[in-house]
Amino acid sequence: MRYTIAHRTRYHYPMPVHESHTICHLQPRSDISQYCTRYELSVSPRTRVFSYADRFGNDVQHFAILPEHGALEIVARSQVVTARGDGAAPPPLPRELIDDDPNRDDMWDYLHESRYVRFSAELDALATHVGVPKHGDDAVAWFQHASSTLHDEFEYDTTTTTVHATVEESVRMRSGVCQDFAHVLIALCRRAGIPARYISGYIHSGSGEMLGAEASHAWAEAYLGPRGWVGIDPTNDTWIGDQFVRVATGRDYRDVSPVRGVYSGASSSVMSVDVAVEALSYEQQQQQQ
Template sequence: MAIFKLHHITKYEYDRLVKESINEIKIFPYQCAQQEIVQQEVMITGNPAIQTFIDYWGNKSGSFNLLQPHSELVIESRLVIRTTSSTQLSIDFHSGFDDLLRDVDGQINLLELSSPERIVAQDEIEKIIQSIYAPNKSVAAVVEGCCEYIYKYFKYKKGITTTETTIDEILDHQSGVCQDFAHLMLQILRTMKIPSRYVSGYICPIKNGMRGEGATHAWVDVWIPNYGWAGIDPTNNIWVTNRHIKLAVGRNFVDCTPIKGTFKGPALQKLSVYVSIGYEDGQIFEDMNDVDMETQQPTTDQIPDYLAGQQQQQ
């Protein structure tokens, strides 16, 4: 077990007053046996009431409306969490695709998570599958091979993709960040009819060469026969143990966006995200990102709703 203290601040700054900022947040840890919330405090500019609910994928979500005019919106989460997963996993490396078919049969949720997106470069996905799949391999072995392939052949590079980058573009770039690698892995696995879901959260090792550490992170949950959901991280080519903290799951990033919403007013906005992780030995890892927001200025006779921003996971 390990205990972490996380401080996550999302700050929107507007070049003029805006109003009626309506937002949805997914910054509450996912409820599962692998992690336990010790304490969490969420603070928002203007102290609006937060209405919480469980969404379609089982994520605890919140919504709020900041009606009064404001030039800044700060959403702050202070979290103490205990991870309970063992560092020694007992994933079943014997169950094959026949076992998987029996698991998926009649399970609508698993079937939904087994369908790939429609993309132009599906032939490239099929080529990747040819290099990692064999009829005698277990499901877990194929998943592990997929993870290793992405880690080996796709370069980790910030700044060339956004939250709207498509799988076709990721294949073209041959590089990206964690959410890109997660989306690519989902397409590969779902093409093989392996149920898999996108996971957003944090990664908490400290300065040991892990990519994306100390920041919002993304990886993949995969359904393994005779085991259940198992997390795997293609950014770092590892199975997930007690160093990953899960916030939300879904079909893709859109289902797990930490913060999204709209506001009224002809304003341009700036988004910055700060994350710090405190460890049991007192060490603190900090990460600060300014996110490029390509919001266009509306005409003066319009008062449209604007997307309040989406945090890209690194």
């Protein structure tokens, strides 16, 4: 599938601010499953934008606006081709093949706690409820089961958590948004000794009702040994297919937040975000070729 994506972020300050410094994770990645054919980032007030690749291989933009300004607008426009297929479940995999995988030694970041993925008594209780895959168990089936448990027993609610919510808080409230669902699933995987990482991106809802399609989306990937990194979206309880667009990869939300920055001046700001993901028709694709 080919998608066009427009992601607009606006900040309004009650009083002028100055010396603002911002970093953005808004550029879709190009890899074996998708290709970003076009990307542009515009900033108002106008300023020079710099790019670099972070330690996780994400494309990051950063900029500074030193003069006083009462508002900041960041618009990212991209076009992406995905080639993941329909999102079918991978074949079964015995748990021990993950433990014996030679790449496991390189997975320290994805096996231990991180800023928002912490182990706790609340997580222990949830893990007992979900179960832990043992020698001989199908790790793929367990990953699906863990996702389904969160989807069925947690409520998608945009009012109960903030972007700084921890796994402990999300489990206690049994609710949250896609970021929280992903964090909890990642925590369950890491607690079970399965490497897991956080993926930020977008989802195209199409004709169906997909939760989280109105803004940036997030899901989890688990490293399943010879199967490699396998993604599932616990918010919608679906394997990652062509309707998903990957932007950035990290240990948790802290590593890949779409826009983050600091400034001098007013102590508060009002932020608004608009995201539009549109699938191009065959005719539109032909016109662009």
